[in-house]
Structure formats: C-alpha cells, structure tokens
Amino acid sequence: MQFMLLFSRQGKLRLQKWYVPLSDKEKKKITRELVQTVLARKPKMCSFLEWRDLKVVYKRYASLYFCCAVEVQDNELITLEIIHRYVELLDKYFGSVCELDIIFNFEKAYFILDEFLLGGEAQETSKKNVLKAIEQADLLQEVRHKTLRRLKLYSRIGREM
C-alpha cells in the first residue's frame, strides 16, 4: 500500500498515513486531487479508481471516506477488506466509532493503524491481537499514571498523617 487517507464529506482531511517517501508539496497535491476525484463520484459507482499509475480503493462509512492507494497488481477486494477491518478495529476500540472520535483522538486512530498495518503491509490480521496490543499500550499508560497518582496521594496522606 502506498498511502491511506481519511477525509470527511466536506473534503477535510482527518488522517493521513504515507508509506512511500514523498515531499510535502507532493503529498498536498495528491491529497487535494484525490479528495476531489473521490467526492465527485456517485454512490452507485465502483469503489476502485485508476489514478495516475496507482489503484485507489475507497469506501464511505457514514460521513467519512477511507481511501487507500495500492499498486496496480494488488487485489482490490482485499484492500477494501483492509479498510473494513480497520473500521471494525476503530469501532471495537471506541465503541461504535464516529467521526468525532477520530478527530479528537486521532493519535489513537494512528496507533491502531500502526498495529494493523506496518510499512504498508498488513502485519496482523487477527482482530483480537491488534486490540490486545493497543490495550496493552493503554494499560501501560494507565498503570503509570495510577502509580504516579498513588505516589502523590500517598505523599499527601503521609503529610497529613
């Protein structure tokens, strides 16, 4: 996979992940062009696009468009399922995900994506394993904060005592 873009129906970019080195200018240009092309397509149309020398696979979930660019020889249907699996993961993590979840917690969305796709390839296809990895990381975070707070708390208690 070359890159993945998430954007809203208004054309606002929500998430971008590039697996090929490109200059910022190039990225912006591609994003603009692609967002325009995809938004212009009608709902009954095919989810695949031949765009430049790439194949673009996109799918709309509620107000969000998920859009992946893959090499021409790649399997379009499985790319569509990669998108779907990612949405499933988001859904499971956030609990019926909506666009706002992704806007406000976009770093989480990135973490999930990174556990699922690495360097443009699907690294872990088991839903359970991806979520496990994310939860572990989150747990780590909570545990750390908990200990921190406890320490503070104890020190306060200690003072009070």
Place this chain on the structure above:
Amino acid sequence: MSDVVEKTLTALPSLLSLDSQPGSAKLSSTSKLGALIRGITELTSKHEEEKLIQRELASLKDQVSSPNTSMRQMKEAMVRAIYCEMLGYEASFSYIHAIKLAQQGSILDKRVGYLAVTLFLNENHELLLLLVNTVLKPNVPQRYDTCNTPLVEEKLNHPKEIIRRKAVLALYKFYLIAPNQVQHIHNRFRKALCDKDPGVMFASLHIYLQMIKGYKDLTASFVTILKQVVSGKLPMDFNYHSVPAPWLQIQLLRILSILGKNDQSTSEIMYDVLDESLKRAEINHNITYAILYECVKCIYTIYPKTDLLEKAAKCIGNFVLSSKINLKYLGLKALTYVVQQDPKLALQHQMTIIECLDHPDVIIKRETLELLFRITNAQNITVIVEKMLEFLHQSKDDHTTIDLVGKVAEIAEKYPLQTMNTVFSLGGDMIQPDIPNSFLKLLSEGFESEEENKKLRLFAVDSYILLLEGETRNLPQRFLQVISWVLGEYSHLRNDLDPARVMTLLTKLLEMRQTSSETKTWVLMAMTKLCSGEASVSIARSVCEDLSSSMDTVQRQRAHELLLLSQDRALRSQLLPLCSDPEPLEVDSSLSFLDAFVSEALAAGAAPYKPPHQRQEELAQQKALSLEPYELSLPINMSSSCVTGRQSPTLMSVSSGLSGDSAELSHKGGSTTLKLEGVKRVWGREGYLSKKEPVEEVAQAEIPSPLSSPNQHTGASGTSSNTHPPIPTPEPEQEKQQLASSLFVGLGSQSSLCLVRADIYSTQDVPSHSVAVFQYSLSVIRPVVHFEVMGMLSYQSSHKSHEVEFTYKLPLTNFIRPFTVSTEQYGAMWLAFSNDTKQNLNLVTDGQDSLTDTLNVLKGKLNLHIVEIIGMEGIVACRLAQDQPCLLHCHIHAGTLAVWLRSPVPDLPDSLLYHCQRALEGT
C-alpha cells in the same frame, strides 16, 4: 485513619478519570487539542482558520522550546502539531522536539514521539540519522535503516511474538531498500516462516513474495500451509467474517502463482489445493470473492490444467455477471488477464462487455477498453480503435489520455497500417495535419531492420491498391493524399505491379468530383514519380492534356512537370531518385531570400507592406475609397517555400522554377481562389438568371439533356469537375478564356472549348426558344471582399461563331449564412480561433437601444445570427457556406460599436469587417 482511606478511595476515580480513557471522545474535549478543534469548527472562512493556526503554531513553538515544558505537556503539544500539519500548515520547528520526545520521554511519551516522527519525516530527511540513534536505545524496533540490521536480527529471537513479527516486517523493509544487505540472514526468514505464531509466519510471507524465485523447494511447504489455512486449522482469531485468514490465503496464492509460472512440475504440486480453495470459497461475501479472484489469477498464471481452467472460467462468469459493480469491475479485470490465453472466453461475455462499454462509470468503461485492447486482432481493430478514439474524445484526465494514446500507438505498432488506416478514415479530415505527415515519415524512415521496412511498405502498397480498386468516394482527402504518396513512393517495390495500372487507378482519383485540388496535386506528384514505360507515359500525357488548362495553377504546374518529366527520363531519375535517403530540407520561413526583391521594389517606389489590420483602419478613415483597389491590396498568399523532392509532397509549394511563368500567376490565384462547390447558380441563354438564394446541395444532376451532350464529346477523361477557380483580377485574355471554359463545362481542356454547340440547337429546330441551364456551385476557399466571376459564351449560328463575355461580381455577403450556436458553444469556439480583427464601427443611434438596433441592421443586411445580447455587449455568429464560422463580439464603447471578429479562416474577419462597415455606413 480509616476515614482517610475512605476519602482517598472516593477521590481516586475522579482523579483517574482526568486522564484520557479509551472509548471516550467527550473527555478530551477539555484538552487543548479539543479547544483547538472546536475553535476551528467555529470559524467561517479559510482566512480565519489560517490566522488561528498561525497563532496556535506560534504558541506551540514557544511551548516546545521552553525548558520548563514537561514531557507530558510536550506530548500534548506534539499531538497538536500533528494536527496542524494534517491541516496543511508546516510545523517543522517541532520535528526535532518530536525526536527528543522519542528519546527522553517515558514509554507512552515515546509512543507519541515516534508517531510524530513517522508522520513528520520522510526517508530523506536530514534528522533521520539522529532518529536512528534514538531507536537504538529503546526496544521497539519500529523504525528502520540499513545500519541497524544486526539489532533487528537479534529481535527475531525475542520471546514475544509481537516483537518477532515487527522485526520480520522491519527486515522486509530492509530487503526492499537494500536487498544485498540482508542476504546473509536468509535462513532467519526460513525460521520465521516456521514460527509457531501465525502472525510471524504471515509477516515472513511478505519477504518471500519478493524473493520467492530462488525458493522453489519451499513450494510444498507453502502448499501445506495453504491447505491448513483453507481447512480451518488456524485459531479462530484469524477468521474474518468466518473465512479463515483471508490475507494469509491471498498472500500464499500470490506466492504460488509466482512459483508455478512456466513450471509444470511445481504447478502440479498445487493443483489440489487450488481446487480446494475454489470449492471452499462459497460464502457470498466480498472476502471470498477476493480469494476467488486471486485463485483464478493463480490458475491462469501457472502451468495450465484443463479442468481447473474450466472451473476458473466459470468463476469469472460469476464475477462478470454480478450485479455488484465492484465485482463486475474485477470480472472485467480478470477477463483482461485471461483473454490473452483464451480469447474465446471473451466471446461468452460479449453482451456484458458491450453493456459495460456504455456504462456510466468511466472506470468500468476504461477497464472494458483495456479488455478490448487485449483482444485486438487484424479483423476487429477498426472497431476497437474507433471505440478508443471515442473515449479519448471525452476523457479529461491526463493520465488516462496518455495511457490510452499509448495503447493506440501500441496497436499501431502491431498493425501499423490497419490502425493508421482506421485513424485516417475515421478521423477523416478532422485529424491534425501532422498525423499523416508523421505516418509518412514513419514509412519513409522506417524501423531498425530493412527487411521489416520492405514488408511494411509492400503491405501498404498492396492494401492501398486494393482500396483504390474498391469504392473510393468516401475516403477522406487526407487519406487519399497518404495513399497517393505511398503508391508513388513505393509501388516500384512490388515488381509484378505494372506502373500503368497504378497510374490508371490514380487517374480515377483525379476524375472524381469529390477530390479536392490539394489532393489532386498529391496524385499528380505520385504520377510524376511513377511514369515509366510506354503505357504510363501515354496515360500521363492524356492527364496532362486535361489538366494543362486547369484553373488551379498549382495543378497546372504539376501537370506541366509531369509532362516534361515523363518525356525526359534522365532528368526524372535525377530529380526523383528511387529510394533516396531522406535528407533534411531547410525551409526559410522568414522568406529572407525575397529581401533583395522587396528592397528593389521599395526603391522603385512601391508602397511598404501593411498588415491587413492597419489597412482596415486606414480604410475606415478614408471612407471614399473604392473597393477595387482595396481588393487588390489584400494579402497575397506568399507560400513560396518550394519542395518538389520525393520525400515531402508539400502542397503549398508553387514556384518550383521548372515553370517559372506560372509562379506569379499562382500567387494571385492563391489569394482569391474560388471553389465551385456548395452554391447553385442558374444560367440561361439570356445570360445570368439571378437566383439569390443559393442551395447548399450540389444539384449537379439537374443539367438538362440537350446540354449534357457536350460532355460526351470530350471523351471519358473530361467529365465535369467543379473545382476550377475563377480569377477575379485582370489577366491575359487567354487566361480568361480558359477560366470561362472551365467554369462552364468543367472540362478544362482548351480543345473542347465550346459550350453551346450549334448542332444541339439544330436538333431542336427552334433554337431561339430553347433554354439551356447550367448550374455551378461556388464555395469560398479564401474569403475576399468581392469575388469576380467571369465567363465566356461561345456559340455558332448558321455560319458564324459568336462569343459573348460577361463578368459578374459577387460580394462576400452572398456566401454568408447565419450560424446558430448557443452561448456556451460560442465561448468554446471563440477561444479556439486564431484569426482576429478589431475595429470601431458606427452605431445606429435612431432608436432607444442602439446596440440591438445596430446588430439588427447587421443581421438584416449581412445575414448574421445574433446569439445573445447582454447589456452593452452582444455576440453574433455567421459562417461561410462551407462551415467556416466567424464570430463577432460587439460592445458599445465611447459612442461607437467596438467589434472583435474571430474566425479559423484567415482573411475572413477582415473581409467581413469591410461589409459590416459598409452596412452601417448606409444607415
């Protein structure tokens, strides 16, 4: 004490909940990021957003560079910086801090730091080296670079599968970047493949997909793995919509197809498992189709096995016939893939393919064309190229256009002649003039091998001879030109072909009414190259006799050349050697060789050259100027770059030096040539029976019987041709006679210069009462203000012969027709036309709305069409009878009507402007 503990316990949850929790978007809205996002959504304009972000970035910059910022705040700032970058604003100041965060923070902070780094930096960024240093410390091998291979290698043995998995993927990236750096650890990959964790095994497949060629021995292992997967031996976790590990299956199928390609023994190992996969994939879900598609692809790639192929073909049928558009698309794609091996498969789905060709979704259309492209053969090429060109016409996307043009070109390479013939006959006279030119160049310069060239040229000669023997009437002029050039140049290659036969075929072209004078010149050129041998020379002579009195001076000159050269063989072979190497011709486009002539003329008192525009203005100032002198001052066509060589049969060449006396003539002729086509004229014995409204159809068949007999007198070669231009300017008397003769009978031969024969009348007994009607159609080739038609009527009464001369002047307005277009069409055309003139004209000021009044006057007098009038502006369109439009843009400026004329026809704006001026002067 206990109450303290209790207090603590109650306080705890609220404290904890301050931190971000998975699954809750609401809480983060209190964060700074939340504030930023909300701030942005409240804004109304892009400009405000810009201002807000710039402010945000400035405060971020302060924050990250301040030493007091804690890691936690830094993490938060980083998230905001990522957000700003996503909105398209640069936050490069934060890059270095992102690395710092990744270096120094706690694990969680590091995570955000890494995330920021992966999003900010690309492979070539200078900070990356610094990052590699950072990565070497912690034990998350997420980043990659060629120098830390050993480190990652170690991680392959890590007890945790998640880390082993990531290490394998990291190595995969190394492999993609620098394959030879990881050569020594190939056995490690094998170990990863045998890993007990399916995730790690799956990750290793990425590597094997890249370098599988050298691992034929692993085929059996891959087949076993696939078997296990298909039969559901993997943990349930890996199921996706109750399909076992689809990603793994697809990856394996890809690897197998590479392994089995052109290798029968390897392929045989996998037949069973492929069969199994096809069978298993039954559930109607996208994911099973994804596997099926990959399976079909694999079956068609590996060494073929009949019953598997049949099953796969059936499978493709399911795709193509599916109502789901995505599946249909893939079905087409699969067909594209397989038709190369089995074109018959496409036959089964003909109807679907035809439907898809007209599908509203361009992507489907495009894929169908791709499919058609693969099944192109000598028979269907015409239709396919036609469809492709049709698509090209509508396509707006550059990439598609380039790709498709490439495809047409590819077809052209495979079937050069058929394709080009198709392009010529379809594109007709619409195609750019340089396309036939470059095709001829291709033929003459040829390909690498001489053998190929000869074959191609012979094939061209054969197919063109065949074409000419058939119906030639509908072939476009440009195609005829190409044909005559090829025949002239290469028919000598075919030894058994008698040049006289080719000459006869070409003569047929000359006699055709539709053949334009330009084409005729090409034909004559070809004849000049061909005329060797008794028979050809005699054909040439008769052709020359017919054309030597042609009104088209270029034709006449060519005919003259033909005559001379056919008699002087030595000169001919010297001038037009067979198979000469193309030498670059230099054309002096600045016409500097005329400088001496010009300065001489100026010295002798001639007026300096003025561009038409300037002349027009001067004319407007001196309104009394009569039109005759003006007419003469119109630009003369100075196309004297002469090329008579074999290699470029250019048509504009006039002065070849062989017959110098005609050069001067041709200049005059060129500027005012009339093409007698498209306008009906009625002539009677009493002279001109004026009929003001010419009909566009060429009603040539309406010549009454008594007068059709002169045609018979002139023999077979002298049938009527209606492309003889009358010349309006004073010329030698003989010229006039020639003009008249050709104008009337269209026979063009001086020997048969008789229009109304006495014997015709004598047969009718009452000559004075019979009326002879001649009809000629006139059409404008180059517009001038007035056209002068001259003629001579000669007849015999009892013993004396009589001659009556007449002239008639036709203003350009007779040829102008209203041109009905929409404003949009007008706009599109306006931009495309290159010849333009601007001028201020008088306004009609009687009424209230002077613009409308003025335009109505123009409409009434000049037969124009008013497209639209908006306020002070109006657009008007007209055309010559031959579909040569002229657009007028008028607006009121400082009490005058500022008119801007544009047309694709040179001189038309100038000439029309003159008439506009006249029309408004009278009011």
